[in-house]
Amino acid sequence: MSEQPFTFLPLSYAARPPRIVVVAPNDSGGWIEWAAAALARLSTVWGCSGSVVVPSSAVRHPAVERCLVRLNPDHVLAYTPSWAMRDALNPGTIDRLLAERGITEGADAEQFRQMLRKEPWNGSAVHEAEEAADRLRSRLGTNKREDLIQCSHLFDEDNARELTALAAVATAPSIGVPRRLVTTVDALSYAMHVGIEESDTDTQITAKEWRDAATRSTESPLLSQLHPDAIEGARAVRSHEAGLCVPVSRAFRPRQRVAVLGDQPEDFALAEALRQICGPVTWLPWTEPGLSDMWLFSGRASDQLLVTSASLSTEETQERIEARWDKRPVRQIEPEEEERRFDVMAPADIDLAHPSLVVLKDAWDQPRSLPATVEPDGSLQTSLSLAAEVPRGLDPDKHRWQVMLSAANHPLPPLTALGSSTVTTSDQNPWETFVRAADGGITYWSHRFDFVPSGASLAGSLASPKLTWPSIRRILQVAAATDDIGIIPSPAGKRAAITQRLLGSRAALEALAASPGWPLLRRFLPNSESDGYSEGSWWKLKSAVVLSWEAISAHSATGWELSELREQIDQWTSQGVLRRGLIPGCAHCPILEFYPLADISQIYRCRRCGGDNQLTKDRWKPAAHEPRWFYDLHPAVLELVMNDGDVPLLATQYLRTQYWARQALVCEEFELLKDGNRIVEMDFAVATTEELLLGEAKSNDSLGDSPKARRREASKLMEGCALVGEAGLILATAKTQWSETTIEAIRSEIEGRRGAGKPVPRISLLTGLGLSPQLTQLTN
Incomplete structure (x- = not known):
């Protein structure tokens, strides 16, 4: 058994606080106070500057859900307030409960009151928040494995084993808006910028001051007005600086x-x-x-x-x-x-591409490297687990953080489907920590989750999972999610894969499609003509056309010098793209065929009738004292060229010139099957750090010859995107623009799918391939 190829995977390491979505209760008429209470609690958590509060009634709003999917949080938590908070929002709640139970006076009443104040309040509004959080958690695929959720609630009491308090990390005092002042939307619009704290104040703030402060954000002097005695250097609790973090953007x-x-x-x-x-x-x-x-x-x-x-x-x-x-x-x-x-x-x-990433400022973009084996499908499996590491400024006994690893040459889109089983090795302990794809790479919780003995060493307490970086084909299959969806290479995809193997890489294949060599290869097509070729330098056989060096050098459209052209032909011959050989006939049957150099000897056997032949003067063409070398094109490459295979290659080459896709994973043509039946063929797939894109590439400007055909093709393409993790769709053409009839068919299909409640992919138009490419987003 041959050993699997071995390589080193260069990584970028970062540490960051967890991103959290807090679902706040929302009872009738009181959503502002509940949102403020949830934001006040979130403001005490490290990472609040990169987290959000969402009222439970807003969780399923399409615009909000779309943003939360892009946010890709680590935790979705239901805010569960204490009875003390419930009593603060609705004064007299605890006293009324005591009165109902006949406990009104004495030491027992006070003891019960103090005990109750620390207990979670579980009213109907909280149950609704829990249900909304659970639905959102399932939709986003946050840190969950089977039925085990790493962190599900945000209580008014800290739980150091789950989330780290902001005060435990901050090195400067943190200040916010007193919660008791946040009773109007005007106050909340400002408090969402700076955060909320639990403190008493007699300060009176007018609606105008709240509004001025909200439109000026943290630059407003209102924070100083709220905290006249604040120590110099104090930070707003929701500022990145308060948590020793910085925002990083790929845009x-x-x-x-x-x-x-x-x-x-x-x-x-x-x-x-x-x-x-x-x-x-x-x-x-x-x-x-x-x-x-x-x-x-x-x-x-x-x-x-x-x-x-x-x-x-x-x-x-x-x-x-x-x-x-x-x-x-x-x-x-x-x-x-x-x-x-x-x-x-x-x-x-709204374009949600390239969101900011909040990371620990002293522990991001650090180079690392892991030895990895290359799986048959192109996936990379780390051979060793990552050594335990504590970022500067954090304490493993007090703090919990997210480890983030990204590989520049192997990005992973943050798809819900890319959970722990997809990005860890088969022998990895599934309960060691929570691992998933996020932020263009892999992220996992810093500490072991399974079992940590008392007094464990640093290596014994921190998680060190063995990771897998799935190939694009594996990503596509996992994104499809269901067993009835199959993904297989199409005939065109197989031809592209063979050519890619001959040339050595997808980039080399794309470069060939964009080079003067592609028109030269078209001279080998069966329908090419012999214009400009000398007699005997060009032969049209039954299967294809073969060219001699004289015919190749007569092709003036390459723009190469003769010596450069000679080097290129030799390179293609050594790679197997071109095959050097002779054109001998058969003495037993009237067939003239090309025989590669490796298949011919003094005695050769006819491919048609099986008769043996001597390689003598009367057998080879053209008639001459010595045979002339000819070149034919590899059959797979020939079919790739014949079927305009350069168009999808030019599309993916251009996409990889965009800064957001320079190191993208690319897959050649494939077919999507449902229950074994072919649904659609996609010309390419691209996986970037932010999304999975499927593409259709055409040499013309239309998806079909009739309105029905265009609508049917648009429907198949969008359905294919929906089946593969709601991927985006790129429509590419070599023409300067898509026809108006095609655009109308696409818009009509979008409207129909929305009316039927079906997902609609983000659609981009790529035009002018090979000339002056332009990428624009189709607005809906």
Whole structure:
């Protein structure tokens, strides 16, 4: 048995606090206070700067759920308040309960009161939050294995074995908005920026001050007003600096400012989630324009404000933001002459690509390397577990963190399906820790979860799992999730795989498709003509065309010097792309065939009739005293060229020039089967650090010859994306643009799928392949 290939996997190591979604109770008329209570509790947890609070009624809102999927949290927790918090929000709750039980006076009453204050309150609003959190947890595939959930609730009491308190990590005092002041949406719109703390204060804050502070974010002097005695260097509890963290972004473009309008729970939840993905976000729950709008439209004239809402229609959103613009307090020129510096967009159309990542500032982007074996399907399996490591600034006895490993040349999209069993080796203890794909790589909880004996060493207490980096084919199969979905190479995919093996890599195959060599290879097609070739230098056989060196060198479209062309032909011959040989005939039957050099000798056997022949002058063509060498194209390469196989190759080559896909995993053509029946053939698949993309590539500009055919093809492509983990769809063409009829068919299918409640992939259009490629997103 041959040994599997061995390699070293270069990694980038980082440590970060866990990302958390806290689902807050939401009883009738009290969602603001509950959201504030949940945010106050979250503000005490390390990692609150990268986490969100979502009222339970907003969890299933499509715009909110879409953002939470992109956020890809480590934990979804239901906020379970104590009786003390319930009594603080609804004064007299504990006294009424004691009165119902006949316990009103004496030491027993006080003892019961103090005991009850520490107990979890389990009212109907909490049960609804737990149900919403459980649904969301299943939808997002957070740290869960079978029926075991690593962390499910956020109580008012700390649990050091699950989450680390912010105070345990922070080196500077942390301050926030006193919770008792957060009773209106105006106050909550500011408190979501800086965090909330449990403290008493007699400070009176007006609605105008809350609004000014919300539009100015943490730059507002309101925090100083709330804490006049704060120690110098104090940090807002929800700032990254308070938790010794920094935000890291893979995006090259600057972050766009976003404003969320509306005063409903889903608007607050949308603003919370967008803060973690898009960066600077302002929530504007009040409707009337005012002086605070001067901060909303401040900044450079080139800055466009993106305005959206989860509760309002785009028309209502447009009307409200235009009213603010028209009545803004600071104007440079007349309103009718100044370009409006905002764009209104439905939340479903907001680009959520390249979200920020909150990491421990002294422990990110650290180089590491692991020995790995290469599996037959291209997956990489680490041979050794990662040694226990404690990032600087953290204590393994006091702190819990997420270990994050990313490989530049083997990204993993953060798919729900890529759970622990997919990204760990088969002999890994499944209960050691919680492992999953996230942030373009693999993340796992820092400490062992199974059994840690008392007094264990550092290596014995920290997790060190053996990891697997699945290949793109494995990712596709796992993303399909169900047993009735099959993924097999298509005939075109097999041809591309053979050619890739001959050339050595997918990148080399893509480079061939974009090089002058591809038109030269087209001269070997059966339908090519002999224009410009000297007599006897070109022969059209039954299977293909063969060319001599004279014919190859007469092809002037390559742009190569003669010496470069000679080197290229020799390279292709050594790789097996071209085969050097002769054109002998048969003395027993009238057949003229190409025989590669390796198949010919002085006595050769006819492939058609099996007759033996002597290699003599009367056998070879053209007639000459000595035979002339000819070249034919490998049959798989010939079919690849014949079937416009360069179009998907040009598509994936261009995609990998984009900074977000430079090290993407690429899969050649494949077929999706359901219950053994072919559904659709996809021309390529691309896995990046952020998503899985499927592609259709055409040399023309249409998906079909008739409206019905175009609609049917669009339906199959979108259904294929839905079957493979709701992947995105790229439609690529060599033409400068897709035909209007094709775009109409795509939009019609989108509308139909939405009406039927079916998922719609994010669709991008790639045009001008081979000339001037352009990638744009199809707006819905």
